[in-house]
Amino acid sequence: MKSALGIIISREYLERVKRKSFIITTILMPLLMLAMMVAPALIMALSGPEEQTIAVIDDSGVVAPRLQNEGDITFIPVNTPLTDLKADDNYQAILVIGKDVISEPDGNISLYTHGSPSMVTEQFISGQLSDVIEDQRIRAYEIDNLRQILDEVNVDVQLQTYRLDKEEETATSSILSYLLGTFMMLILYMFIMLYGQMVMTSIIEEKNNRVLELVVSSVKPTDLMMGKILGIGAVAVTQILIWAVLLIGCSIWIMPLLSTSVAQSGTADPAMIQAVAQLADPSFMGQLLIFMVLFLIGGYLFYSSIYAAIGSAVDNIQDASQLTSLAIVPIILALIISMSVVQDPNSALAMWTSYIPFTSPMVMMARVPFGIPVWQSIVSLVILYVSFVGMIWLAAKIYRVGIFMYGKKPTVAELIRWTRYK
Amino acid sequence: MENIITVDNVSKAFTNHVALDDVSLEVPRGKVYGLLGPNGAGKTTLIRIINHITAPDKGRVIFDGHDLTAADIVNIGYLPEERGLYKKMKVGDQALFFARLKGLSKQQAEKSLREWFDKLEISSWWNKKVEELSKGMAQKVQFIVTVLHNPRLLIFDEPFSGFDPINANVLKREILALRDAGATVIFSTHNMASVEELCDNITLINKSHNILTGNVAELRRRFSDNRYELGYEGDEKALVSAITPLVKVIEPIPADRDGISRVRFSLNAPDDSRTVLATANANALIRTFNPLLPSMDEIFIRTVEESNHQTTTPPAI
Numbered sequence: 125m126k127s128a129l130g131i132i133i134s135r136e137y138l139e140r141v142k143r144k145s146f147i148i149t150t151i152l153m154p155l156l157m158l159a160m161m162v163a164p165a166l167i168m169a170l171s172g173p174e175e176q177t178i179a180v181i182d183d184s185g186v187v188a189p190r191l192q193n194e195g196d197i198t199f200i201p202v203n204t205p206l207t208d209l210k211a212d213d214n215y216q217a218i219l220v221i222g223k224d225v226i227s228e229p230d231g232n233i234s235l236y237t238h239g240s241p242s243m244v245t246e247q248f249i250s251g252q253l254s255d256v257i258e259d260q261r262i263r264a265y266e267i268d269n270l271r272q273i274l275d276e277v278n279v280d281v282q283l284q285t286y287r288l289d290k291e292e293e294t295a296t297s298s299i300l301s302y303l304l305g306t307f308m309m310l311i312l313y314m315f316i317m318l319y320g321q322m323v324m325t326s327i328i329e330e331k332n333n334r335v336l337e338l339v340v341s342s343v344k345p346t347d348l349m350m351g352k353i354l355g356i357g358a359v360a361v362t363q364i365l366i367w368a369v370l371l372i373g374c375s376i377w378i379m380p381l382l383s384t385s386v387a388q389s390g391t392a393d394p395a396m397i398q399a400v401a402q403l404a405d406p407s408f409m410g411q412l413l414i415f416m417v418l419f420l421i422g423g424y425l426f427y428s429s430i431y432a433a434i435g436s437a438v439d440n441i442q443d444a445s446q447l448t449s450l451a452i453v454p455i456i457l458a459l460i461i462s463m464s465v466v467q468d469p470n471s472a473l474a475m476w477t478s479y480i481p482f483t484s485p486m487v488m489m490a491r492v493p494f495g496i497p498v499w500q501s502i503v504s505l506v507i508l509y510v511s512f513v514g515m516i517w518l519a520a521k522i523y524r525v526g527i528f529m530y531g532k533k534p535t536v537a538e539l540i541r542w543t544r545y546k
Numbered sequence: 547m548e549n550i551i552t553v554d555n556v557s558k559a560f561t562n563h564v565a566l567d568d569v570s571l572e573v574p575r576g577k578v579y580g581l582l583g584p585n586g587a588g589k590t591t592l593i594r595i596i597n598h599i600t601a602p603d604k605g606r607v608i609f610d611g612h613d614l615t616a617a618d619i620v621n622i623g624y625l626p627e628e629r630g631l632y633k634k635m636k637v638g639d640q641a642l643f644f645a646r647l648k649g650l651s652k653q654q655a656e657k658s659l660r661e662w663f664d665k666l667e668i669s670s671w672w673n674k675k676v677e678e679l680s681k682g683m684a685q686k687v688q689f690i691v692t693v694l695h696n697p698r699l700l701i702f703d704e705p706f707s708g709f710d711p712i713n714a715n716v717l718k719r720e721i722l723a724l725r726d727a728g729a730t731v732i733f734s735t736h737n738m739a740s741v742e743e744l745c746d747n748i749t750l751i752n753k754s755h756n757i758l759t760g761n762v763a764e765l766r767r768r769f770s771d772n773r774y775e776l777g778y779e780g781d782e783k784a785l786v787s788a789i790t791p792l793v794k795v796i797e798p799i800p801a802d803r804d805g806i807s808r809v810r811f812s813l814n815a816p817d818d819s820r821t822v823l824a825t826a827n828a829n830a831l832i833r834t835f836n837p838l839l840p841s842m843d844e845i846f847i848r849t850v851e852e853s854n855h856q857t858t859t860p861p862a863i
Contacts, residue, residue: 334629
């Protein structure tokens with residue numbers, strides 16, 4: 125015989141996981157995210173420079189001969205007046221270069237096109253012009269080897285960061301940490317918001333169609349609430365694990381390709397190589413995943429308790445909007461703080477908000493990729509889970525009174541009074 | 547143990563009102579017990595306390611000889627007045643869910659559910675979703691999950707609402723069958739006709755107080771106020787004038803097709819029916835002589851109105 129709590133949890137879990145909407149979103153979401161990442165690159169690739177013939181009217185006389193045709197773009201120097209060229213369909217664009225272009229490029233170069241030119245074409249043309257003008261200016265100084273000197277003077281600093289607190293000196297990439305922190309924090313935000321509200325709406329629905337009256341005649345109201353929170357939480361964990369497995373599967377396939385291509389290309393900057401190496405490090409990624417799941421569960425449990433209390437107190441979704449600010453305001457605040465935390469993961473603000481359960485899940489998610497000391501994560505987790513126990517105790521007190529209250533929109537003061545009922 | 551439930555001086559207050567004020571009652575085992583009262587009197591709160599959903603502020607509830615605990619819930623079946631089902635779930639799955647919450651194993655639950663579904667002729671609904679059912683159909687499913695685990699105490703709050711007369715009768719029959727099998731039934735309703743028909747004892751709650759408790763037959767006799775109806779053959783005038791010194795005549799009823807006239811009256815002195823009968827006998831041929839029992843409806847209205855007039859102390863019973 126299963127306990128009542130177990131039966132409630134399994135009903136809540138199975139009813140949701142078996143739904144078509146769950147299966148569809150679980151599969152579709154990663155595809156959508158992938159599409160969002162790939163789409164810009166794809167669009168760029170597809171909208172490469174189309175075949176273009178560009179007429180060049182060069183009043184300076186030095187630029188036009190140096191323009192190089194490349195790919196589908198062909199420059200043709202002409203002497204026809206602009207007005208005649210405008211009517212000529214053989215040219216897709218007309219580039220007009222002023223007399224003083226070398227000393228004063230701004231305002232001395234114009235491009236006339238039929239239809240709007242693609243960004244790639246524009247970039248290509250302005251890149252060529254910059255090179256030509258720069259070259260002309262360097263020559264104007266009449267110093268031998270000036271180009272070489274300038275190249276030698278030019279410097280691009282790349283930091284090689286090493287962690288001293290690790291046994292092994294591993295190179296870390298802060299840009300990667302920044303991206304990972306932002307990504308994980310957003311995922312956590314999305315899950316807490318989505319699944320927390322799911323707990324609330326599901327309680328309101330039960331209350332509304334009075335199935336609740338029948339259920340509490342068999343189980344303690346507290347068990348029903350706990351069962352709902354845990355059952356829906358299990359759905360969230362299922363979803364995140366499915367995604368993690370998909371992600372790991374993809375990385376096993378993609379990462380070696382990425383590493384070799386980065387290593388072979390030679391031109392890649394060291395930060396990139398470092399980032400890829402770190403992404404391919406299973407212990408680093410494994411640790412991230414573990415903390416993510418732990419903070420996700422803790423944050424979800426904490427916030428869904430608040431949502432459960434709110435759901436029990438109102439009759440319909442409309443009435444809930446005022447009370448939900450109790451949960452939404454801290455979540456949004458945590459999101460905003462996390463945005464600044466990824467910039468400076470060891471600031472005083474980051475430290476403090478790491479230990480406040482309202483903000484800690486997201487702030488910690490933003491910080492963990494930076495490799496903060498493990499004890500900090502553990503202390504934060506302990507505080508979070510202990511606060512959850514306190515919060516659910518309070519929520520249960522409100523819940524068992526709230527579910528039988530109909531017709532009136534309660535205030536926060538009333539909710540607090542309910543907690544004192546026997 | 548004579549009583550299955552003893553409610554002992556129970557009080558319960560909410561923020562703005564007192565739901566129950568020092569209420570006591572005893573529910574004898576194996577009987578049908580009516581819990582009556584106007585809307586908002588505190589019945590539902592009392593039922594929730596008996597069902598261990600809410601705790602009383604003061605007083606205690608004794609179930610089967612011991613203080614009520616959460617473990618006793620499996621011995622109680624409660625059909626609340628406001629009841630619903632999960633709309634998206636299939637009927638069979640849902641019934642299994644509720645049955646297992648009451649502690650039945652999956653096999654046990656499925657077996658007895660199939661029996662009950664057959665008995666109430668709803669087996670074909672097993673795989674339907676609840677949202678496809680009518681209200682009455684859903685009520686049948688709710689009834690089954692309430693009684694399925696063979697509880698010793700059954701609490702029905704307006705069980706017949708939403709049922710057509712035929713199905714209401716089926717339900718009535720099943721409730722009485724459960725009582726005959728040894729279960730005690732607490733029955734809360736506003737339908738006084740079904741109270742007269744089903745209940746052995748009642749308690750009437752008004753404004754959070756117990757204002758009337760007793761056996762239904764006794765109560766009706768007590769509230770008859772020495773009113774009787776006499777059926778006779780003979781001259782109305784002669785009879786009425788003969789008994790007038792002894793009684794207060796309420797109304798004479800002319801002869802029906804069988805030639806039997808009736809007269810309703812109340813005795814001036816209680817227990818004086820002998821003298822009245824003797825006097826009547828001398829003036830007409832007596833056919834019937836019955837006490838005129840009030841309906842539970844009348845008793846309900848009278849008691850509640852009286853208690854509303856003198857709200858200070860409930861009348862001693």
